Amino acid sequence: MATIQDVARHAAVSVSTVSNVLNGRADRMRAETLARVEAAIQALQFRPNKLAQQLKTGQTPLLGLLVPSMANPMYGFIAREIESFAQEGFGFRVLIGSTYREREKESAFFEDLLAQGVRRVIVISSLADERHFESAVEQGMVVVSYDRGATPGRRSRVAHVMPDNFEAARLATQHLIARGHRRLAFATVAGMTMSRSAKIDGFHAAAEAAGLRAQAQLLDGGPLNEYGDAVIAEVGRATALQIAERPERPSGIVALNDLMALGLMAGLREAGLRVPQDVSVVGIDGLFLSALSNPALTTVQLPIRAMARAMVQRVMKNPDELDATEREQVFTELRLVERESVAPPPGETARRAPGKKIEKTNP
């Protein structure tokens, strides 16, 4: 690999002149000099060594990205959007890591990022407690966290971007209610996160508003195991098998997310229950997979790309140009996508014509 020295020699100029052209200060020199330097760069196939640049400037064009598990299609999608935008918009590459939602893995990753000179990090759905990386922030890192709010009472320097989880679950639940469902359930996994509790609140709020609070139950599935979030579908399946034998089984279920809904549907089917004839299911996320299932999943579409962009934009800002209003960004562009997994409850007539498919948009 050619160095800046080689280029300087080849062009018969000093290294600083080469450095100047490298750093967009071509105006400081004669056109002829510039041409010579560029020719030399071409001839030698010179690429500035980023490590050296970074050591010198303290800046690394690398973005740290922590996800619970890359094998989860939801995170895969967000990750891809983040990566594309970081690359196209800022020339940053992405250093990624699966954390399996383990505190130790998260900490270790932050340590490495710090040592690696990475100063910008996006954390997806991390643990409830984010104190273990607050220290990284104090050391100058810019971090934005997805799908969790700031911890109340603590003035965090971590920015937060998230969908309106409360509203998403409320919308889903409301849809079930509008279709005539009375026995409602929200299917989640073991362990509480901010986003999960917001969804549960939204679910309860919708039930409450319809005077159905007493009939709204929580289905708490098992824990996610070592394989990370992809098994959430398995939890859904187990939950389905479990409720299938209950006499007072719910007729309409809102799932924590699409993957869980998919698992739920598989489990329900295994248990001999038909969706939507016997049980209706609504997801949250709007994964492309939800359109592929049988029946196609009715779900609340989240503005993933917009959030991905917002996160990148936010994480690229320098600490000093922080806008206080950007501390917490909640995305409310939710859209209920009606497909085939919801029908009136068994033995009841539809309260309104299921008629033509309407896409309700939330303001």
Place this chain on the structure above:
Amino acid sequence: MATIQDVARHAAVSVSTVSNVLNGRADRMRAETLARVEAAIQALQFRPNKLAQQLKTGQTPLLGLLVPSMANPMYGFIAREIESFAQEGFGFRVLIGSTYREREKESAFFEDLLAQGVRRVIVISSLADERHFESAVEQGMVVVSYDRGATPGRRSRVAHVMPDNFEAARLATQHLIARGHRRLAFATVAGMTMSRSAKIDGFHAAAEAAGLRAQAQLLDGGPLNEYGDAVIAEVGRATALQIAERPERPSGIVALNDLMALGLMAGLREAGLRVPQDVSVVGIDGLFLSALSNPALTTVQLPIRAMARAMVQRVMKNPDELDATEREQVFTELRLVERESVAPPPGETARRAPGKKIEKTNP
């Protein structure tokens, strides 16, 4: 961030002594000195700056990983396995990039990796032509490529790891034939890659062996668009819609991969055809999603984890300790997982009892 200088000062030793303890040469000093240095490291929370180490040593504990699209669950899964193993086994972090199978994006990524000091790269399912990164190899990069063989006639320094694609497709096709299918089809997307053509060959070989070559057709779907590989399911759906109206429609279809199979099933259903009663479908991959579909997808399970490990192991070797036999590693541990998407063709009696579910394992 504390530097090695700070530590040296704090411990009242020279930087080289600190460097020695950092690099496991503690034997060269008195126990007391070692203790002082360690205490100082502790006290100052010192973490050696990797950038500086790298600039000096020319080694970066970073693994480059190119995938067509992280949004594709298949690649998400492989990526996660690679990342976990690279981290646990070698302390390497992963620099990832979606290439959308575009030559330019691949080249640009290689350029960046080179400049970044990354010397080890795993490329998943890249373009047919890999000359654009052969030059990177010549500059000392160790690269292993997934799911494509070495270009015949060229002595490549790129290592290859792949499943036995021919056998996978053959197994899938054979299964359909054993169930009584005569009108066979292989559904693929536009554009040929080595792995695709190997699968097509396997499909044809199985048909040939059963004297069905004339009735084995290729279903060539549209191209993958900008969104990358996740839309392969869309292509599958389009293909299904297209064949549904053909009088001589195939009764058994082998899909390029599970995602395509999922799309195919959705499309078939949309067209009013039942799977497996009207059309049988077999996938290839063994994604966790294939167990969730309705009907659950019969598929050929590939040894993903084993391949991921092999790739990491291989890419971590130094060029001089290359074993010629490792140039190309083909994984043959294929397993047909029978689920629900295959039945005898309509209007025909099963040639053998569909009976108990058997998992055929390939030696």
Place this chain on the structure above:
DNA sequence: TTGAAAGCGCTAACAT
């Protein structure tokens, strides 16, 4: 057993 010093390749004052 420990320390001094020369870089790794680059940037950015500061000189000329």
Place this chain on the structure above:
DNA sequence: ATGTTAGCGCTTTCAA
């Protein structure tokens, strides 16, 4: 307009 030079934080001879 161009050149000289002092580091960035670390590793590693080579000396002491």
